Amino acid sequence: MNGDTTHAGPRPLNILIAGAGIGGLSAALALRQQGHNIDIFEQSKLSQETGAAIHLASNCNGLLRRMGIFAEDIGGVECTDVMEFLPHNNQMKYHIPAKKLGEKLWAHPWHLVHRAHLHTALREAAIGEKGKGSPARLHLASHVKSVDAANATLTLEDGTVFRGDLLIGADGVHSRTRSIIPGGDLKAFDSGKSAFRFLIPIEALESDPQTAPLVKRSTLVMWIDENRRVIMYPCINNTMLNFVCIHPSEESEADAGEGGWQQTGSKDRMLAIYQHFDSAVRATIEKAEDPKVWKLLDMDKMPSFVHEKLALIGDAAHPFLPHQGQGGGQAIEDAVALAALLPLGTSPEDISQRLGLYNDCRYERAHKIQDFTRTAGKDASELAAEGKKLDMMEYQKYNFGHDAWDFATNKLQTHLSSQDPAARFRTPFGFGHAPGPRRPLGLPSSHKDIQRPRAAKSEESETISVRFKTSRTYLENLLPPGFTFTSPGTLASASISCTTLDGMTWLGGGGYSHCGLYIHGVEYIQRDGGKIYGTYLAVLFENLADPIITGRDELGMPKLFCDIEASVQGDKAMVSLAWRGAQFAQIDIGSLAKPEPPATNGISAPTPAQRAPGPPPPPPEQGQFAYRYVPAVGQPGKTDAEYAVFIPKPEPVAGSPESETLISANATVKFEERDWKALPTLHNVARGLAEVPVYAVDEAKVVRVVGVSDVGSARRIE
Structure with a gap:
């Protein structure tokens, strides 16, 4: 070889x-x-x-x-019972129904x-x-x-x-x-004990009136004295009894070398070693032919x-x-x-x-x-x-x-997971690392022999969004500790954005929809005084359990379930959110059209104007915020985990996904407050969204993109 x-x-x-x-x-x-x-x-x-x-x-x-x-x-005999007898008079010491006990405890x-x-x-x-x-x-x-x-x-x-x-x-x-x-x-060294081994046909014992009572088919039988013992059990379809007779090594002078297993023992010496055992036991071992003897070795x-x-x-x-x-x-x-x-x-x-x-x-x-x-x-x-x-x-x-x-x-699975930086875990933990969008099938890359699922088409998304002016003072109620607005004004900007995904590899080529409220112009102040600028995700509705679970567990996103209907027909788009038929949100966009390309007419771009007096423009947003909140079990109002999460904007790369954009200024956003009977699990969120004022629509658009991010860059800020 x-x-x-x-x-x-x-x-x-x-x-x-x-x-x-x-x-x-x-x-x-x-x-x-x-x-x-x-x-x-x-x-x-x-x-x-x-x-x-x-x-x-x-x-x-x-x-x-x-x-x-x-x-x-191959002739194996199932052990149904274990019995021990007193060596001098053959009286039973105990009996264990091994098979009945085993059937309750052991798989095999x-x-x-x-x-x-x-x-x-x-x-x-x-x-x-x-x-x-x-x-x-x-x-x-x-x-x-x-x-x-x-x-x-x-x-x-x-x-x-x-x-x-x-x-x-x-x-x-x-x-x-x-x-x-x-x-x-x-x-290896002599343990101080040696053993005789031999086989006796059950028929030979059963044909002798003195030894026949000792025969117990399918049973492990022992006679144990102070420093010597005889063990007997069946094999070869209950036709032979195997004997192991353990005793002090010096009494049989067995070999300890490599050929010890084949050393022939003296029957006379064996009978002398067990001379004080019951006569039926001695009559049994007297039927041994060519007993082998060797030292029991330890190391x-x-x-x-x-x-x-x-x-x-x-x-x-x-x-x-x-x-x-x-x-x-x-x-x-x-x-x-x-x-x-x-x-x-x-x-x-x-x-x-x-x-x-x-x-x-x-x-x-x-x-x-x-x-x-x-x-x-x-x-x-x-x-x-x-x-x-x-x-x-x-x-x-x-x-x-x-x-x-x-x-x-x-x-092995635990080891492979520890070696794979992309492996992720979540409840139920006992089944190992979990499948999801950031680890298809949950398998480490070393599993080269296992095929990952392949989608029939490219991953793609269609996003319907409306950006509008609203009240900063109201939105502040939705911000967790550490967050504030970059602008001191009372006007703020927010978006309702609904994305439908399709061809997702980690979902076997299928897809789902999510719709969220995004608050723009937010900053997070770190403990050292440093600031991070971005958009805060207040709530994200999804219509499939799998992304809700992975997004909550792996990214800390505030995800909830609801039914989402989203469509683009001609120059119109709509989004509807409901829970078991109870609608609580409606977004409508009309007059969608492709944006006009910027006109150049061969004229150079004008020189930027000097900034007028007043507050400086807000800093550019660096990514998206979320807030992880995990309640403590059995302790209402207390948390096991509570911290801010940040997802940086991806760096632009050559060959970015192809996209198509339609825009409009004609859009309406309406949230409806529903009571707990209609929305038993969402009425608090629906009420909060219904109270968000919509002062004016800044922009509405539909964006179609080939290629979907797994948002795997999410990180805990502190």
Whole structure:
């Protein structure tokens, strides 16, 4: 995998995985389904797993099911009950109806499956021709000699070098890749306990009157003594019982090396270790054939699971003791979380940051479950000496109640949003950054594989406006704190302006209308005494909820809903505002015509006349004001936010949008006061608008423009 291929779509990552155990194959399958190219390097010839069973609790079983692996299809047995018996007389200590409890709490079942069957299913799904994505390539008898985390290269003992974008160390408790992590050259050590493992056919136990009463199909059964225990549970369609017999290491002298899983144990020694257990239990384990024994290994906490372009998963990162059956589950969680953080389209340059997210997702959780597991495996005397209590329900709630895919996906979305300066948020916040006019679909630009909507035509607007003279002293009542008029006179200028937008990309090619009262000649005095000049937007009616919400949340504009009807017919234009049939505003314009071009007749422009005595002309307006006001919940009259907003005038640019203008001096503006029965939510605003005096119409016009601003330059003044 040394050469790149050309892809029409997003480029897949080339990923090298050291180790083809359950964690490595889970990673290969999950990353294959994300669309990446995978090479797996396994030092054994057949990639065989040992003859033992494994727990697939809800937290990891759901991840497997998401990837198309269903335990019931490979002989998995759903765990319906958990029972503990006293070891010396086989009396029941407690019984937990696990299935009934799980159906109330967990989204996915708890299965008990033969480890080799799960391994085979994962391998076939990862490297088989069927399924989403390109099949992973499995290299058997491939001993990894060294890895280069900085350059994502892997060298085999025969000298072959493979280059990728990412390395994954899934090479188990005796990992070689682990030493590449700074400070991570750690060795697993004996936990003080060892375990015998073996399988017994259920039929063999049921045919013996002494052992038959112990058989509990679909049930996890335990006999726990002071410093030794026997755990029994079914697998392979309830035809075999898997046994784990944990005891002090010195009593069986198990191997702690790399071949420990395959070490044959002594049945006689095993029976001697459990000589004080009930006779039926001893009769059961006496039926074991070729029991395996090995030391249960633990390891100090790694400083990190990642370094440069290397990520560790499973036992390579965090070896697990078996006391909660979470070792395989946490390896699967690692694999799926890593894949969730690397969707198709992730660039090689993003690898380092994504691995940091992976470490954030997995480091605390894996180590917390490790600590739970250590506590669950302690002898009663050890717990008493340390003052600890065993709360298995607390452990199960934490272990089972997690979805690594959803958790990592949310972590990625939050990260991408933080990297995207255009991403915006508003209520409801939990769904991530929001779509709107200033971020179509609400997606960060890094989502190259997701198509944005395209409008069938250009964005365009048609604005009908009337500018008129009115009372400054009345309009001052509509200005918030910090605003005043630039002119000392009692005459002021305001406009009613109605714009109809169409072809809006962020609305799927549709449009809407808005109509507002704009007060001209306003200045805002900042705390340092500086002044900003512009037009103040007192109220803006809109006939679509989406722009109302985005404008209020993102711009602080005073937006309200009403029905708006606006049209231009020949030389006439009209605007009508109403709420459920109750009209409260009417604007009419007649005699519209194109403005006459300025006459030059070859005569030079006259020299400007000297300014007559009197007040200076008002300063040029710099943009538009609004006022953000957010009331506090449960505290009438108090605010959570209250401040002035300013939208600067855009700088003129070459190739500005084409426009068409019609003008007139013949216009009427009429607002009608309506009571609360007619306008239950708007009567206060309608009354205030009806009281605005219209002394004279200065100008009326219709302007059509191709190209619409998203008003994204709005900013808080102070």
